[in-house]
Amino acid sequence: MAEMNIIEALKSSLDDLMKRDPNVLTFGEDVGYFGGVFRVTDGLQEKYGAHRVFDTPLAEGGIASMAMGMGLNGLRPVAEIQFADYIFPAYDQIVNEIAKVRHRSGGEFTAPVTFRTPAGGGIRGGHHHSQSPESQFTHTPGLKVVYCSTPLNAKGLLTSSVECNDPVIFFEPKRCYNGPFYGDPHKLSTWKGHPDADVPEGEFRIPLEQANMVMEGNDCTVIAWGTMVHICQQAIKESGVSCDLIDLQTLVPWDRDTVVSSVKKTGRCVIVHEAPKTSGFGAEMSASIQERCFYHLESPITRVTGWDTPFPHTTEWDYIPSTERISKAIRATQED
Amino acid sequence: MTDEVPLATAEPFRVPTAPCRPEDESSFPAWEWMPEDLPLLPIDCSSEDTKEHAYGLLRVIDDDGKAGGEWNPKLDPEILKTGLEYMLRLRIFDERMMKLQRTGKLSFYMRSFGEEAIAIAQTMALEQHDWVFPSYRQPGAQFVRGRDMVSMMNHCIGNEMDNVKGRQMPVHYTWKEGHFISISSPVGTQFNQAVGVAMASAYKGDDQVTITWLGDGTSAQGDYHYGLNFASVYKPPVILCIVNNQFAISTHANLATGGPNFASRGLPYGIPSIRVDGNDFLALYSITKWARDRASAGHGATHLEVYTYRAGAHSSSDDPSRYRPKDDHLHWPGGDPIERLKNHMISIGIWSEEKHGELIEKIDSEVVASYKEATSYGDLANGPYPPASTIFTEVYETVPWHVQEQREELGK
Ligand SMILES: Cc1ncc(C[n+]2csc(CCOP(=O)(O)OP(=O)(O)O)c2C)c(N)n1
Numbered sequence: 001m002a003e004m005n006i007i008e009a010l011k012s013s014l015d016d017l018m019k020r021d022p023n024v025l026t027f028g029e030d031v032g033y034f035g036g037v038f039r040v041t042d043g044l045q046e047k048y049g050a051h052r053v054f055d056t057p058l059a060e061g062g063i064a065s066m067a068m069g070m071g072l073n074g075l076r077p078v079a080e081i082q083f084a085d086y087i088f089p090a091y092d093q094i095v096n097e098i099a100k101v102r103h104r105s106g107g108e109f110t111a112p113v114t115f116r117t118p119a120g121g122g123i124r125g126g127h128h129h130s131q132s133p134e135s136q137f138t139h140t141p142g143l144k145v146v147y148c149s150t151p152l153n154a155k156g157l158l159t160s161s162v163e164c165n166d167p168v169i170f171f172e173p174k175r176c177y178n179g180p181f182y183g184d185p186h187k188l189s190t191w192k193g194h195p196d197a198d199v200p201e202g203e204f205r206i207p208l209e210q211a212n213m214v215m216e217g218n219d220c221t222v223i224a225w226g227t228m229v230h231i232c233q234q235a236i237k238e239s240g241v242s243c244d245l246i247d248l249q250t251l252v253p254w255d256r257d258t259v260v261s262s263v264k265k266t267g268r269c270v271i272v273h274e275a276p277k278t279s280g281f282g283a284e285m286s287a288s289i290q291e292r293c294f295y296h297l298e299s300p301i302t303r304v305t306g307w308d309t310p311f312p313h314t315t316e317w318d319y320i321p322s323t324e325r326i327s328k329a330i331r332a333t334q335e336d
Numbered sequence: 337m338t339d340e341v342p343l344a345t346a347e348p349f350r351v352p353t354a355p356c357r358p359e360d361e362s363s364f365p366a367w368e369w370m371p372e373d374l375p376l377l378p379i380d381c382s383s384e385d386t387k388e389h390a391y392g393l394l395r396v397i398d399d400d401g402k403a404g405g406e407w408n409p410k411l412d413p414e415i416l417k418t419g420l421e422y423m424l425r426l427r428i429f430d431e432r433m434m435k436l437q438r439t440g441k442l443s444f445y446m447r448s449f450g451e452e453a454i455a456i457a458q459t460m461a462l463e464q465h466d467w468v469f470p471s472y473r474q475p476g477a478q479f480v481r482g483r484d485m486v487s488m489m490n491h492c493i494g495n496e497m498d499n500v501k502g503r504q505m506p507v508h509y510t511w512k513e514g515h516f517i518s519i520s521s522p523v524g525t526q527f528n529q530a531v532g533v534a535m536a537s538a539y540k541g542d543d544q545v546t547i548t549w550l551g552d553g554t555s556a557q558g559d560y561h562y563g564l565n566f567a568s569v570y571k572p573p574v575i576l577c578i579v580n581n582q583f584a585i586s587t588h589a590n591l592a593t594g595g596p597n598f599a600s601r602g603l604p605y606g607i608p609s610i611r612v613d614g615n616d617f618l619a620l621y622s623i624t625k626w627a628r629d630r631a632s633a634g635h636g637a638t639h640l641e642v643y644t645y646r647a648g649a650h651s652s653s654d655d656p657s658r659y660r661p662k663d664d665h666l667h668w669p670g671g672d673p674i675e676r677l678k679n680h681m682i683s684i685g686i687w688s689e690e691k692h693g694e695l696i697e698k699i700d701s702e703v704v705a706s707y708k709e710a711t712s713y714g715d716l717a718n719g720p721y722p723p724a725s726t727i728f729t730e731v732y733e734t735v736p737w738h739v740q741e742q743r744e745e746l747g748k
Contacts, residue, residue: 033353050351057591058523059556089558124443126504127503315721
């Protein structure tokens with residue numbers, strides 16, 4: 001075990017994967033010599049050579065289609081998209097090509113590509129360095145969608161994603177790379193001393209499709225992913241309500257059993273995400289939960305989300321779901 | 337995991353790298369191009385006629401500061417003085433904004449350092465009503481169009497007076513009055529949009545030309561190729577510039593194309609294509625004026641590779657000493673665009689070191705006065721910001737019910 005931040009944990013996963021499987025390659029804009037603008041691949045080119053860790057032309061569509069081709073022909077590429085906001089030039093390749101090739105080829109071809117991409121706000125990045133586009137991918141059959149939140153699950157989930165034979169969109173909460181974020185921009189924290197900063201150095205997996213029960217309680221189920229997991233932890237404390245906090249970790253396919261049994265226990269549910277509300281993944285969950293828990297529900301399932309607007313620059317703290325908004329929603333579930 | 341595939345031991349495919357890294361000496365090949373090299377071209381020339389110009393380098397100011405060759409625009413001294421003043425203003429403005437960035441008064445900044453001549457000379461060569469469709473590296477065009485520095489700063493520091501209402505990161509200017517179209521972060525998106533803007537001008541019968549720029553790195557995006565192709569099909573009044581400043585963040589231009597240079601990529605599209613010295617004010621002015629005349633006369637697009645060097649960091653988040661020699665920019669054979677114009681002006685007797693020093697002082701005090709005024713309206717560290725209600729407005733033409741409800745929920 002070693003203490004790591006999320007960047008180090010991701011690098012440790014890639015290092016382990018590349019050591020074990022010569023078919024794993026990683027590439028993207030500034031990924032090779034420089035080691036990535038967030039430093040995730042720092043040192044890997046030196047270790048594994050320029051044909052396994054390399055820079056690409058600045059073209060996300062090209063990165064995705066090249067990755068698909070490599071995947072079709074037996075490699076296991078890990079492509080970095082510098083910011084999730086810039087995944088859209090690759091959207092056609094991901095949605096129409098990579099996601100569908102297994103099905104459309106009658107199972108003859110697959111493209112086991114993993115796209116790693118930093119997402120979410122909190123770094124004053126304005127609307128083009130802050131978005132959380134997960135639901136644009138959860139709505140695409142054929143893709144698995146993963147969102148890490150801590151060094152421990154960053155490593156375990158990335159390893160499982162790369163080893164998965166289906167394409168995976170792997171989101172990284174950039175605000176939490178160097179420390180968990182509890183919602184107060186004036187309080188910086190690092191991963192030092194956090195229980196989930198203790199990460200196994202060698203081979204380590206967390207299965208996809210498995211949620212993580214971060215806290216256990218009795219009266220409300222709070223579901224989140226990415227940065228929101230930490231903000232919810234703080235919000236739950238502030239609310240004074242005894243809650244289950246579920247870090248979903250994998251959005252497609254999601255761990256419905258864990259969620260349903262929690263909601264049956266607590267009878268209440270708040271779903272929290274940074275992405276806009278309309279057609280956000282919270283809507284999908286809310287619908288599924290009520291289908292299975294209707295007779296156990298004591299109050300409506302509610303959502304606390306980003307607004308249905310572009311992500312702002314100066315006023316970003318009025319956009320990202322705050323501990324106030326979340327704790328208020330949790331408390332509201334307790335009223336009769 | 338996948339079945340074991342034996343790996344080639346030798347390099348299985350080529351992965352280009354930068355010509356020099358931090359531990360190396362800078363190694364730019366010396367320039368052999370001279371102002372006399374390239375003949376002036378008729379504005380109705382074909383792409384083939386520009387072959388020499390695409391593979392060569394159009395220069396007007398030589399290494400000794402003398403202007404020569406058929407492309408010499410022979411500008412009035414007043415124009416030269418104005419150009420120099422704008423370039424200095426941009427450099428000093430950028431330096432001040434970087435200082436403010438370090439103190440948290442703005443979140444992020446990008447300088448035009450070493451590339452000041454580009455937006456300024458090229459915009460000066462256009463008409464005041466022509467459309468400018470920039471990337472984040474051409475904010476200097478706004479000085480040419482007369483934008484007030486305080487208003488530019490208000491945007492960067494995200495205060496209540498920001499005309500973008502705090503919605504965008506710094507340097508993402510928008511200024512409709514100056515025919516300066518809003519800058520977008522996703523790189524390259526403007527390129528074929530500019531073709532559309534130009535087509536609309538032509539459709540409306542306005543004598544209005546559109547100029548757009550993107551970087552060497554960005555020319556790898558599909559948008560660059562869409563732009564060239566659509567422009568070759570429709571022949572709209574547009575000037576398509578690729579600013580080859582050698583780097584895209586840490587990635588060298590040799591990863592943007594495996595071809596011999598950038599300008600020549602326009603030739604197979606049938607678009608006259610010229611490579612121009614991006615640190616040469618006169619060459620930039622001259623070629624842009626020529627391209628404007630072509631566009632305005634109905635001969636369609638011109639494709640320019642503006643050959644330069646990104647002298648500074650990519651942005652305030654970048655440290656180039658991690659991937660290239662620290663003083664690399666001092667070795668760029670094209671030198672410093674401001675020094676080049678200044679030396680030329682001194683050599684023709686219209687300028688002096690003394691006047692230059694005075695001008696710098698004048699601009700310095702204007703910039704200081706502007707930033708004092710701008711920060712008096714608020715800044716990112718201290719507010720006041722545009723009100724949070726601006727999150728909800730102008731998403732649509734009118735605020736729909738669901739957005740209105742969310743605004744009420746925020747209660748601000
Ligand atoms: C679609 C997209 N992908 C990635 C980025 C991140 N990014 C911002 S600038 C940049 C490099 C651009 O380099 P270049 O086009 O050469 O222009 P320069 O910065 O040198 O002026 C990158 C990769 C982005 N803004 N948009």
